[in-house]
Amino acid sequence: MLRVRFAPSPTGFLHIGSARTFIFNWLYARRHGGTMILRIDDTDIERNTQASLDSIFEGLQWLDLGWDEQYRQSERLRLHRDMTEAIFQKGMAYRDFTPAESEEGEKSRAGAAWLCNAGMRELTSEESDRRAAAGEPFVLRYRVPRDPAREIQFRDGVYGEQAKSTADIEDFALLRSDGTPTYHLASCADDADLRISHIIRGQDHLTNTFKHVLIFEALGVEPPTFAHLPLLIAPDGTKLSKRRHGPVVSVTTYRDAGFLPEAFINFLCLLGWSPKDDREKMSREDLIAAFSFEGINKSNAVVNFTEEDPFDPKAVWLNSQYIYAMPVDELAAKLQTFVPAEPQKVRAATPLIQERIKLLCDVATVADFFFVDELPPYDPAELIPQKGDAAMALRVLEQAREILPTVEFTHDALEAALRAAAGGLGVKAGQMFQPIRVAVCGRKNAPPLFETMAVLGKETCLKRIEQAIQKLQNTVAAN
């Protein structure tokens, strides 16, 4: 039975790298009919926060992929203790009474790698027991077999055969001096107990895996299959961090900017993985069908963002592709949360802006004039058409004011009427349309004029044209 897990620790908001790890696990589970497990690795009581936990769930819920089983490590401490005790009883771990403070100075000394604290490994069980009984604090360390040294090896699903000598693996801690389990122990104990078959996680754990293989060995269980993912890094080559790179590293930032979860998932999948057949836009089903470890890259992938442009252009492009392909009603419903306007107005404007927005939040800037009563102030000079002057703009608008009341507000009728009017005035169609567009939308760049006017309605259009005429007359008078 195939079982995978995503095991975030609630010490920070849900990071996009973590989201990708979740997605790859999910894809692998769904691809092979396995079980997806969410395990909250909250063994670091000092650094855990409720806000982080909330952020993780918020992010995962937005992704909308789901999972089959859920656990919290803090509720499984008993298991961790028992398993550690078993390892200790086998003589594969020992107590280290070295005080935490002195340790630091010891290790930071330059030179050979630190492997263990002097003397502690060799303590007799009698002395060890006596000191523990006397209440002296200690950490429990794994007794890495180094006499003679051994090769620890495993086959990584992405990086291939891996081997490391125990001569290069230090005696890592299993239990802290307060008796709580460390990440290494808790993680392996739970992976063993939950019968995890495949561990898919970030490459930052690749070298930790040798320690984990040692723990599984001590636990007497067959290690799962490992597959390490290349890391997501920032354009400056450093790993993504909130402190350095800001909110772009948080999943909820993408949600709040109006990314579609399908597009976001699609984008993340293309970072460090490829279907190898030039496909870019892929549905959830496409991804499930195509996903495999062979397609995963070995080198880190840059998430390309800048100060001015906080989102990777490819992510934005993919998002726009999903928006263009979406049914109008569905898109209108999504847009509703990004703009304070009545649903029927949003629905009417949606077809006109669908190909003009890349993020859902763009609705607020691209379609604002559909939803406001009063247009925000604009420069009357904008009303003046190409190769024209204020007088021409005025003539155009006055003509529009005159003919529009009797025109039916549909695309075809408006087009016929306005083109005819342009002919009558002896101006080009473009020179006719621009003053009206600016009068009605408050700016030069807007959706196609006739549909826009039809959506806005006769009353609003005539009112705005009247206001534009006033503006022009005022400026002409002022000069």
Place this chain on the structure above:
RNA sequence: GGCGCUAUCGUCUAACGGUUAGGACGGAGCCCUCUCAAGGCUUAAAUACGGGUUCGAUUCCCGUUAGCGCUACCA
């Protein structure tokens, strides 16, 4: 410092010894067009460096360089 991993256009990537080194985003240009988009077409742009192996290396081996990771009683 020690150990490990990695290295193709600006970015994401394809090419698992033989290609004019392919695609995508972004850039530039053209077309379409009532503006803006969308769409179509064209174009610039890469095998880190040095040695091998081979008839032939992006591809295999070694070295150099660079980047990243681990080296905690964080995860």
